[in-house]
Amino acid sequence: MQINISYGAAVQTGREAPEAGALAGIAKVASTCTLCRLAGGRKNVVFGMGNPAADLMFVGEGPGEQEDLQGLPFVGRSGQLLDRLVLEEMGLTRQDFYIANTVKCRPPGNRDPLPDEIEACWPYLEKQLELINPRVVVTLGNFATKSLLATAEGISRLRGRVYPYRGAQLVPTFHPSAALRGGGQVVAQIRADLVRAKEALGAAQPGGAQQS
Numbered sequence: 001m002q003i004n005i006s007y008g009a010a011v012q013t014g015r016e017a018p019e020a021g022a023l024a025g026i027a028k029v030a031s032t033c034t035l036c037r038l039a040g041g042r043k044n045v046v047f048g049m050g051n052p053a054a055d056l057m058f059v060g061e062g063p064g065e066q067e068d069l070q071g072l073p074f075v076g077r078s079g080q081l082l083d084r085l086v087l088e089e090m091g092l093t094r095q096d097f098y099i100a101n102t103v104k105c106r107p108p109g110n111r112d113p114l115p116d117e118i119e120a121c122w123p124y125l126e127k128q129l130e131l132i133n134p135r136v137v138v139t140l141g142n143f144a145t146k147s148l149l150a151t152a153e154g155i156s157r158l159r160g161r162v163y164p165y166r167g168a169q170l171v172p173t174f175h176p177s178a179a180l181r182g183g184g185q186v187v188a189q190i191r192a193d194l195v196r197a198k199e200a201l202g203a204a205q206p207g208g209a210q211q212s
């Protein structure tokens with residue numbers, strides 16, 4: 001088993017990353033976690049990656065096949081789409097943000113994570129949020145959004161606005177896999193949400209990317 005946690009330069013904020021050591025400690029604990037049944041089928045724990053000093057953090061659902069194989073979040077098709085949209089709408093790369101998932105181990109056959117799996121894994125995500133202390137959190141899809149906002153409301157109703165979250169701002173959007181399935185309209189909505197996140201970061205360019 002390997003632990004993958006990589007640190008980009010603090011290009012966005014200039015903040016030092018004293019949290020990097022603490023994060024690495026949590027990643028080490030997670031690497032041998034057996035708190036839920038997902039431990040039995042994983043190849044790697046996918047803890048998170050990116051810049052631990054960033055102001056921006058993305059939270060997804062759970063690792064897929066490629067993520068499980070490589071031990072890194074969002075390295076498959078949906079991650080590639082996310083990277084492209086974030087670059088086009090926000091001008092940012094993985095050096096500029098941190099990205100993690102609601103559950104750190106792959107659910108078998110890419111099924112949805114179960115409530116007790118999300119609950120068992122929550123302390124890892126909570127600690128990541130606490131240490132990274134982002135100013136803006138973008139939740140990708142139903143599971144991340146419902147977990148962080150503690151709501152039963154679905155992503156279609158929740159997206160399109162910004163929510164206060166533990167002193168930060170939370171921008172919910174669709175999971176990029178929904179865009180791979182749903183096409184242009186979903187992509188446009190994700191783009192609009194990324195512009196919201198950029199504005200929340202205080203880096204919006206007047207007259208910039210499209211909204212819908």
Ligand code: URA
Nearest residue numbers: 060061062063073074
């Ligand atoms: N989908 C997710 O939610 N997370 C990943 O890391 C990959 C795909």
